[in-house]
Amino acid sequence: MTTRREFLKTMSVGVIGLSPALFPRWTPRMAFAPSSQVAGQRDILVSIFLRGGMDGLSAVIPFGEGGRYYDRRPSIAIREPGAGAGAAVDLDGFFGLHPSLAPLKDVWDAGALTILHAAGSPDPSRSHFDAMGTMERGTPGIKTTPSGWINRHLQTAAWQNDSPFRAIGMGAMLQSSLRGPVSTFSLSSITDFHLNGREDQAAAMAATLSSLYQIAAPTQAIHQHAASVFASMDVLNQLNPDQYQPANGAAYPDSEFGEALKQVALLIKSDLGLEVACVDLGGWDTHEGQGAADGWFAGLVDDLGRGLQAFYTDLYDLMANITVVTMSEFGRRLEENASGGTDHGHGNVMFVMGGGAVSTVYADWPTLASDALDDGDLAVTTDYRDILSEILVNRLGSDQIETVFPGHLATLPGLIQPRG
Amino acid sequence: MDRRTFLKAMTTAAAAAAAHHFRWAGVIPVRAAQDTAAGPALHILNRATWGPTPADLAAINERGIAGWLDWQLDYESIPDPAIDAFLRENAILLQSYEELSAAATVDYGNVMNRFLWVRIIRAAFSTRQLYERMVEFWTDHFNVPAADLLTEKIIDDREVIRRHALGSFRDLLHASATSPAMLIYLDNTYSYSDHPNENYGRELLELHTLGVDGGYTERDVKEVARILTGWGVSDERWGYFGFNAWAHDFRPKRALGELFDAGHGIGEGQRLLDLLAAHPSTARFIAYKLVRYFVSDDPPQSLVDSTAQVFLATDGDIKSLLRHIFTSAEFYAHPGEKLRRPLEYLTAILRVLQPHLSVVNGRWLIWSLEQFDHLPYHWAPPDGYPQVSAAWLNTSALLARWNLAFIIPRSDERWYDGLRFDQAGIFAEARTVGEYVDLAAQQFYGVPISDADRTALIEFAAEGGGPDTPVDDDWRGWKQSSLLGLMLASPYFQWA
Numbered sequence: 078m079t080t081r082r083e084f085l086k087t088m089s090v091g092v093i094g095l096s097p098a099l100f101p102r103w104t105p106r107m108a109f110a111p112s113s114q115v116a117g118q119r120d121i122l123v124s125i126f127l128r129g130g131m132d133g134l135s136a137v138i139p140f141g142e143g144g145r146y147y148d149r150r151p152s153i154a155i156r157e158p159g160a161g162a163g164a165a166v167d168l169d170g171f172f173g174l175h176p177s178l179a180p181l182k183d184v185w186d187a188g189a190l191t192i193l194h195a196a197g198s199p200d201p202s203r204s205h206f207d208a209m210g211t212m213e214r215g216t217p218g219i220k221t222t223p224s225g226w227i228n229r230h231l232q233t234a235a236w237q238n239d240s241p242f243r244a245i246g247m248g249a250m251l252q253s254s255l256r257g258p259v260s261t262f263s264l265s266s267i268t269d270f271h272l273n274g275r276e277d278q279a280a281a282m283a284a285t286l287s288s289l290y291q292i293a294a295p296t297q298a299i300h301q302h303a304a305s306v307f308a309s310m311d312v313l314n315q316l317n318p319d320q321y322q323p324a325n326g327a328a329y330p331d332s333e334f335g336e337a338l339k340q341v342a343l344l345i346k347s348d349l350g351l352e353v354a355c356v357d358l359g360g361w362d363t364h365e366g367q368g369a370a371d372g373w374f375a376g377l378v379d380d381l382g383r384g385l386q387a388f389y390t391d392l393y394d395l396m397a398n399i400t401v402v403t404m405s406e407f408g409r410r411l412e413e414n415a416s417g418g419t420d421h422g423h424g425n426v427m428f429v430m431g432g433g434a435v436s437t438v439y440a441d442w443p444t445l446a447s448d449a450l451d452d453g454d455l456a457v458t459t460d461y462r463d464i465l466s467e468i469l470v471n472r473l474g475s476d477q478i479e480t481v482f483p484g485h486l487a488t489l490p491g492l493i494q495p496r497g
Numbered sequence: 498m499d500r501r502t503f504l505k506a507m508t509t510a511a512a513a514a515a516a517h518h519f520r521w522a523g524v525i526p527v528r529a530a531q532d533t534a535a536g537p538a539l540h541i542l543n544r545a546t547w548g549p550t551p552a553d554l555a556a557i558n559e560r561g562i563a564g565w566l567d568w569q570l571d572y573e574s575i576p577d578p579a580i581d582a583f584l585r586e587n588a589i590l591l592q593s594y595e596e597l598s599a600a601a602t603v604d605y606g607n608v609m610n611r612f613l614w615v616r617i618i619r620a621a622f623s624t625r626q627l628y629e630r631m632v633e634f635w636t637d638h639f640n641v642p643a644a645d646l647l648t649e650k651i652i653d654d655r656e657v658i659r660r661h662a663l664g665s666f667r668d669l670l671h672a673s674a675t676s677p678a679m680l681i682y683l684d685n686t687y688s689y690s691d692h693p694n695e696n697y698g699r700e701l702l703e704l705h706t707l708g709v710d711g712g713y714t715e716r717d718v719k720e721v722a723r724i725l726t727g728w729g730v731s732d733e734r735w736g737y738f739g740f741n742a743w744a745h746d747f748r749p750k751r752a753l754g755e756l757f758d759a760g761h762g763i764g765e766g767q768r769l770l771d772l773l774a775a776h777p778s779t780a781r782f783i784a785y786k787l788v789r790y791f792v793s794d795d796p797p798q799s800l801v802d803s804t805a806q807v808f809l810a811t812d813g814d815i816k817s818l819l820r821h822i823f824t825s826a827e828f829y830a831h832p833g834e835k836l837r838r839p840l841e842y843l844t845a846i847l848r849v850l851q852p853h854l855s856v857v858n859g860r861w862l863i864w865s866l867e868q869f870d871h872l873p874y875h876w877a878p879p880d881g882y883p884q885v886s887a888a889w890l891n892t893s894a895l896l897a898r899w900n901l902a903f904i905i906p907r908s909d910e911r912w913y914d915g916l917r918f919d920q921a922g923i924f925a926e927a928r929t930v931g932e933y934v935d936l937a938a939q940q941f942y943g944v945p946i947s948d949a950d951r952t953a954l955i956e957f958a959a960e961g962g963g964p965d966t967p968v969d970d971d972w973r974g975w976k977q978s979s980l981l982g983l984m985l986a987s988p989y990f991q992w993a
Binding site for chain 2 (some may be wrong): 129201202203204205206207222241246248249250251256262263264266269270272273274275278281282284285286288289290297298299300302303305306310312322337359360362364412413414416417418420421
């Protein structure tokens with residue numbers, strides 16, 4: 078007899094987790110030599126998408142708004158700093174962090190965390206799927222853009238990099254921002270990245286499969302993916318993720334998000350030519366029972382905060398060459414709904430962590446006054462493309478942002494520091 | 498685990514990708530123009546079944562394409578003894594809300610496993626193949642994840658999706674809008690007149706009927722949410738639909754250009770659903786999705802338009818829509834360009850290996866889908882699993898497909914007790930390796946393979962010997978499972 082929780086746990090760990098022991102394991106002998114990255118010339122970008130619409134007003138609380146914030150959120154507001162247990166962590170006397178984001182205060186104190194508020198996409202859509210899609214394509218409001226903004230950055234970069242690990246999306250499905258002509262790689266698990274076949278026929282099977290998929294001269298996307306699988310299998314199998322010890326005592330949360338960040342850290346330290354990694358954290362669609370200092374939302378920001386802090390700690394020595402940025406398709410409505418949750422809104426919070434970040438809350442703050450709201454929601458006064466543009470220009474060596482964000486005349490906020 | 502914890506699983510990069518097909522200039526396409534010679538009979542089987550078998554080809558050759566289509570659309574008249582037997586052994590799935598709820602409380606895993614397994618069994622082995630494809634379509638369209646609503650979801654699958662899958666869209670929409678699973682999942686049961694919850698109202702417009710470009714406004718979303726306040730789980734009878742008048746907003750509203758006068762209860766919601774079910778935007782949206790599902794990731798506009806016309810002319814009669822699509826010229830112009838989704842890929846393997854493969858216990862097969870993010874009834878957001886090939890094609894997923902193909906023919910090697918594979922019986926008439934490869938290609942793919950691929954497979958199977966290398970027991974014990982694995986892993990078997 079099992080409870081639901083035990084059941085889901087044993088199923089997901091049991092079946093997948095047991096496979097390496099149950100099945101013979103082999104790797105094809107296909108040599109792969111990653112082209113070396115030109116070290117120290119540009120940052121590695123880690124782009125984190127918070128899917129479902131994060132409530133930025135609960136993540137970074139504008140307690141300085143007083144009643145304009147507290148009166149609209151009778152059951153889910155976070156108390157102002159100093160108001161006892163469960164109160165916000167003060168940042169600058171006006172904004173404060175959700176108490177479950179306290180781990181990020183360490184990064185802030187180290188001077189490496191920029192927080193943007195009232196930021197986001199100018200796309201007025203309150204549809205998850207539209208807003209996510211156009212945000213990742215880099216063209217708010219335009220759904221027909223065929224490629225993602227990260228792919229266009231790689232496409233227009235002034236350098237070449239043939240590594241199959243150049244751009245990685247963590248998870249079973251590839252992020253839209255990575256889609257496009259430049260070959261990218263989706264990775265669920267380094268540990269499971271091997272072929273299950275009869276050990277004694279391994280090489281011949283791999284060779285036959287390579288032939289069937291025409292990896293020597295691909296004519297279809299599926300052939301290219303097959304070529305990537307073969308090119309990377311040997312390398313990933315040598316990484317030993319199960320033995321990985323994070324540096325400096327970093328402790329990743331025991332979650333899918335924590336695991337994904339840990340694998341990105343391992344790939345970065347392995348120097349495989351990684352330039353961009355995408356990581357997702359979902360579950361932010363808090364329509365009911367969102368909670369305040371505790372509860373559903375608190376659990377999510379706890380995962381986010383501990384994950385980012387562990388990543389920062391683990392990669393501390395390399396952080397001058399890494400930029401982490403978070404975004405979400407939209408924020409949530411100022412007024413809470415009848416179910417103790419929040420409906421889809423507009424303006425939101427973005428975090429930038431790493432080499433180019435300076436600890437400040439940056440906002441052209443529109444206020445929460447009724448007449449300043451955008452259809453009941455926090456307005457967007459900083460276009461997310463401006464921040465990403467500044468990261469690309471100042472940290473990733475792009476001089477093609479007009480191609481990365483077509484139709485957008487970027488106004489660089491002068492916030493992200495250029496590389497020294 | 499409560500619903501909130503579960504919803505953390507909403508890590509859906511593909512959600513954003515799903516709604517749109519990707520093409521980019523100057524790069525090779527997801528799928529090049531078809532080099533296979535799938536005829537019209539094989540093509541319709543590829544799309545209207547869960548993987549064509551030689552028996553399906555024989556049936557369609559006997560009945561003709563139109564006759565086969567009529568036969569499949571009249572699904573209730575097709576005997577389905579294997580599924581009947583399965584349901585007799587798993588009668589819990591047919592029981593009432595109260596009985597199911599009690600069983601799930603005692604042993605949730607047991608009920609969940611049966612529910613997931615019957616999905617795979619029906620897809621793979623039901624004689625009502627087209628019906629099962631439509632069940633899949635509507636399961637995605639009216640997506641409700643099962644993990645935290647198992648009992649309600651089983652009822653929803655039975656009383657909403659399966660009851661109306663080939664019926665009228667209007668009935669289907671009304672059934673979904675009164676389904677406790679949907680109303681709990683999208684929070685409508687927590688929507689009250691003083692603070693309406695917009696979640697269901699928004700998705701009703703965006704995902705179930707008009708489509709995101711269907712011409713509604715943010716104000717319409719808010720008004721629709723007000724109209725539907727009170728629609729939820731009954732106060733008197735938990736687990737069943739009820740209109741809770743105390744939660745309803747009886748004030749006047751204006752939505753979709755129409756005035757809804759003050760003082761109306763459940764009736765104004767029913768009127769709204771009728772309005773939506775007959776709306777031209779709904780016709781276009783359902784037509785677009787059906788054409789994308791059955792015809793092409795890049796739906797031909799002419800077929801979308803004509804299918805929408807059929808929708809309006811027949812008041813959303815689903816059988817008429819399918820008959821129109823499957824007899825259109827556009828349908829037959831797009832063979833071989835849909836990537837099988839992981840569940841289809843698995844069931845296609847099960848179907849072509851039948852009757853030499855028998856499944857004693859489906860547990861491993863069910864949960865093998867988890868690595869693709871395609872576990873049935875486990876897509877967390879409300880838009881359903883993606884339809885387009887690009888969402889399912891990437892490095893990790895391709896490797897996982899190969900591993901699934903490699904492992905199933907090896908099931909007699911005792912790595913898993915749930916499968917039995919008759920090594921001696923399959924393609925018993927093949928006397929040489931050349932004959933074996935040709936026969937397997939014919940039965941797995943239905944089309945001849947290229948000379949280069951044939952040569953590569955024979956080279957592997959004969960270890961450098963030629964096509965005349967004899968097939969004997971030694972060869973079967975040594976090479977057969979690997980060869981079958983390679984042929985099921987090949988690009989030919991990925992597409993439909």
